[in-house]
Amino acid sequence: MAPSALQPPTRLTPTAALALSQQAPAILRRSVSTAYPPPLNKLLSGSETSDKWLQYENLIQSCLRTGDDQAAHACLKRLTVRFGDHNERVQALRGLVKEAEARNNGELEEVLKEYNQILSGNGTNIPITKRRIALLRSMGRLSDATSALVQLLDFSPTDAEAWSELSAIYLSQGLYPQAIYAMEEVLVLAPNAWNIHARLGELQYMAATAPGVANGSSQQYMAEAIRRFSRSIELCDDYLRGYYGLKLVTRKLLSEGAKAAKQTEDSELTLPDTNTIERLNELATAKLSDIVRHSASHDRGWRGYSEAEIAAARDLLGEDRSPTTR
Incomplete structure (x- = not known):
């Protein structure tokens, strides 16, 4: 079965992402009338659904992943025409495209400056805040990324995605207790998410088998891992x-x-x-x-x-x- 443009792009295999990006020209041709700005788009493009715009967002990510920058720009243009330059999601997608096209750290620093400028005018721009955090992490600036995540969670403590990202950053530094704590916060927000229970079990297992852990602590970690996996x-x-x-x-x-x-x-x-x-x-x-x-x-x-x-x-x-x- 061919991949759908409505599927979360992060869950696609490389083969599926390539197959989806190859569908981009046909999808863009089928919906050419959406290039009209509002209110003309409502008169000329017929019914409008949220799925159409989600499809463009997902196509941008798949196209960038497979190197089809031209199709990614075409999708971004459609979203910009429909929602405007100052739409927060559009700004984040534009930044993502620039990050993907950056050829060196200097150009990434320029993108980071743009994020900082946007946030200086609107500190509550969550999509840009998250893109800035992702960029800081990709540049190896883990301390800055951690600080930015903590600030975001002070402002939005119910953001499960942010807690999960914070857990991943702590884990990358071998800070198992902190990684476990952050993932437990995700579980508070989604208590019946079986994948989160399993992920927490994995963190407990890694903490139990880490070099230098005390035997008593190791047993407690193992007991908690059994509980979470079960x-x-x-x-x-x-x-x-x-x-x-x-x-x-x-x-x-x-x-x-x-x-x-x-x-x-x-x-x-x-x-x-x-x-x-x-x-x-x-x-x-x-x-x-x-x-x-x-x-x-x-x-x-x-x-x-x-x-x-x-x-x-x-x-x-x-x-x-x-x-x-x-």
Whole structure:
């Protein structure tokens, strides 16, 4: 199935992004009348939907990703004519195009100056604020990006995307407690998001296995990882990433002979007993085996997994010295 221009471009594989960018000329030809400014566009272009403009936004990102700058500019022009030069989303997309076309750090600095100038006149411009943060991070200025994110979250504390970005920046610097804290804030805003539960489990696992971590802290991190992965698959029964994480954690605990710690006043969560860990490991192994087998056979209802995820699950199962006997 051909990719849709309404799909989030960040979720597209390189092949799908290329296929989508190749559709841009045809999409632009079909909607040529949208180039009229308002109110003429309403008279000459017929009905207007939000999907049309979302399609242009997504096409810009896919075209930039595949090097089709001409089509990206054509989409940006349509959005500019429709919504105006000072529209915040249009300003952010224009900045994205300039970032993609920048040939060196000097040109990126010029884009950054433009962002600063826009924000000096309107400090509440969230799209430009986020583009500035993304640019700072891409330039390796992590301290500045972190400060800008903290300021954004002071202004907009319910921005889950900003909390997630802050967690990623902390993680890139090996600051696991801070990364976990920021991701927990995402979970507060989306308590039933199984992917966030699994992501938090991954952070807990990385913190537990980091060099120099104390044994007591490691056990608490591992216990929390089990809890998060278990919750993710409780919310989504076929979530591969949740089962993968649960398998990874329980296998490590069993290989190290970890035992449940006694409950203390300073510890709210401890490891389950060995029997429970073994049962969780068997559950994860069986489910991953089913997912890999059905996906390889292209069975209906089992086709939503990426090839990379299936390959990783297959490798993890292959490393198991005592595979499940069926």
